[in-house]
Amino acid sequence: MSGLMTHQENYAEFFASDPRCRLVAVTDELDISDRRVELNKRFADEMNLPYIPNIDDALERDDIDIVSVCAEHERRGRVAVKCAKANKHIYLDKPMACSIHDADAVVSAVESSGVNSQVFSFVHQAWVQSAKQAIESNSVGELLAIHCDVMFAKGYPSENIPRKPREQDPYPKRFTFIDSKRELRATGVYSVGLIRWLTDAEVRSVFCVTENYFFEEHLKNNVEDFGLLAMTLDNDIIATVSAGRIGYTSHPSHGPMRVHIVGTKGIMLFDAYNPRVEVYTNEPHWIPPQINLNDPMGFWNSTYKNTKSKNTWIPSHPKTKHPNDVGYFVDCIDSNIESEVSARDGAAQVEVLMAGYISASKREIIYLPIPRI
């Protein structure tokens, strides 16, 4: 479901690499932009797959068991509902919906159909697994606080962003543009997902600040490039998040990705790049790729195919059971068990993030659950 210039570029590769799976087709909704149709068709060609222009036709086929849903943020909720109602297991890009209403609808469709669902997350990465193990083995004692930073070192920052507090729309409707995304959602969702999964606790209150620090593209579209969340979880666990896009040259690798766990016995830090090996050679220094105006923030692999990656920091983590998130999802389907990051968890992530926007607008704490109208 959707092709180039979406995370399907990654997810399709994950599914293709799993011997239990066979890619069947690329599809999408019928009423989409010409640009999206072209990107979908190009992706289908590159993957040697047929393109089915109407998802309704694709969902009628009984040789399709799983739909990997990567529609643009604004329409992925309704697409996910449609797929679940057609009794297809759904693998969902993050965040899985743009409103609490849409998120609830996905959960309802999944649970009434009895299909499996999973939202993409980092929970199967080695550093996150280590953090979980530390909590479960009581290494830090009773959990008091958890602090998570996930940021992407991409994009070309401008020095011309005015320094003043940002006014936030409490109920944003549009989340994605070709040249920018709402980064509290797009990036903060990783941290919110990790915190919920690591703590096994629900978020009870949210205080949020959204800002424009780095990019003219975000400023022009009035979407934040940076966000901060301060939350209280069950058992009065304190949690904070910093999230955003910080520019290509602001980190030796892909961007800060780490979690501090604070307990009665002490603090432990888990970092996507630690332990690591650092490599310094006589190779030329890494320089940011030439800007591609079709994707100035470097969202997609396909638009920066021939560019060199940063390779000074080489993480040295043990291999995990699942080399990627999809393998675990297929295990869940095979074993008929619910994913640990199901649509219900995705809906909880969406609710926290939407509460964040309300909080940033009102500059006050928002308590969860948000009343349904």
Place this chain on the structure above:
Amino acid sequence: MQFLYQTIKEIIDTGRVGTPVFVRFIARVIPSDEHIIDTLGRILTITGSWLNAIPIRIYVQHKENTSQITASVEYEGGQTAIASISITTGLYSRIDLMMLGNKGALYHDGEDMHPEFSMDIDLMVIPDWLIEAIERSLFIGKPVLIQEVLDIE
């Protein structure tokens, strides 16, 4: 803290990282005579100095009967900071910080500090209103506008 503070201040002053916009400061400190609220005030004074900005709003979180405290701060120019302190038994304090500028970043990973490490900074005064704002936020469990604290004073 004196040398780390100065080193970071000097790097900021060179302009290499641009205008500082965000600080994440996580400290594990060994027990001392200083109250955790004063330590938080000290750290927020340091972050304010790096950001070269006056705080406008502060939200402090603390779980009762624990030695952990966390503050989220907004500054007048839209800059932000998160500071978290835990007092734990052990031989060494540890400071983990990240400071983002609008054209670069500083990272100081949390290695154990020298045994004589202290949070003191020469000539740095912690404003009374900052301590009052921290205490007020803790008391009401909500964000506090610094101006309201100043008005009460």
